[in-house]
Amino acid sequence: MQTILVTGANKGIGLQLTTQLKERGDNVIAVCRTASPELLKLGPRVIDGIDVGSAGSIEGLKQALGDQHLDVIINNAGILRGDAFGSLNYDEMLEQYSINTLGPLRVTEALVDNLKEGSKVAIVSSRVGSIEDNGSGGYYGYRASKTAVNQIGTNLKIELAPRGIAVVLLHPGLVATEMTGGQGVTPAESARGLIARIDAACMENSGSFWHAEGYELPW
């Protein structure tokens, strides 16, 4: 049994990660802004009121956890704001940077002492953050926030290597959640793949970027 902290656990991919990890017997700490009835029904330990864009909130998370050891942090919380060249909303671009890029960094930095040798940090990024894979453009703010979190993940790989902590960057696929308006594979299918990739993460492959389906993605 591992102790696994999941952010954005109240719905979508995060709720499915929580469901499946709990089903297999892990001790899940479900972090969210507002707990949903579905999450409460699952019965994990819930720490709510946590906005990953707020330093004060992350301090609250650190306090709530105390010296609780974590085997895995899954940085899943994220937002997508549509945009179009010609009418770009720069405030929304900064908002996406704050949540999608700095959120995983804030959480990992605050909780680093809860990790120990053998622990893992997973970041749910997106393949749209891949520069090499960008053949369709658009989504300026979202893409750039995910490209930047890939760089943060690479830095964390280097930062955390001396402590024996592995980092993995993940693309969940196109998944039918609120974020996509219900297009894509089921959150359950995506979560199964993400959990398999996190299970396979180790010091030897630390810092690599994986599709939930099991193949490595280009940067």
Ligand SMILES: NC(=O)c1ccc[n+]([C@@H]2O[C@H](COP(=O)([O-])OP(=O)(O)OC[C@H]3O[C@@H](n4cnc5c(N)ncnc54)[C@H](OP(=O)(O)O)[C@@H]3O)[C@@H](O)[C@H]2O)c1
């Ligand atoms: N769905 C896809 O096809 C897809 C593809 C590639 C990557 N992703 C990534 O997968 C992750 C999960 O997305 P999803 O599809 O499950 O989307 P979702 O259903 O919209 O869920 C997003 C989750 O993030 C949380 N969140 C948003 N802003 C937050 C904040 N400031 N503080 C704390 N939590 C916050 C949401 O909480 P609230 O309910 O409080 O807003 C929710 O729990 C995201 O990082 C997303 O970028 C998704």
